[in-house]
Amino acid sequence: MLLSPLFFNSALELAIRRIQVNRDRLKLNGTHQLLVYADDVNILGGSVRTVKKNTEALVVASKETGLEVNADKTKYMFMSRDQKAR
Numbered sequence: 001m002l003l004s005p006l007f008f009n010s011a012l013e014l015a016i017r018r019i020q021v022n023r024d025r026l027k028l029n030g031t032h033q034l035l036v037y038a039d040d041v042n043i044l045g046g047s048v049r050t051v052k053k054n055t056e057a058l059v060v061a062s063k064e065t066g067l068e069v070n071a072d073k074t075k076y077m078f079m080s081r082d083q084k085a086r
Helices: 005-019 048-064
Strands: 034-037 040-043
Touching: 005 034, 005 048, 040 048
Parallel strands: none
Antiparallel strands: 034 040
């Protein structure tokens, strides 16, 4: 089912506002860990556990507003200052 961009953006904003109730969990060194532009959502975190927890919260909040995360279009990247990290 295709949604109008206005309806989609409203539903996505509602989902994001629901998970931002606990704002401390969504900040890393004072910077927001959730960056949203149009239909792209980037979740940053200081640990894999934090990113997973915030992703799960976004998926649940999205389902509550009638949206679904497309796993086929989902990408992730791990970065570390540790040169030995993969």
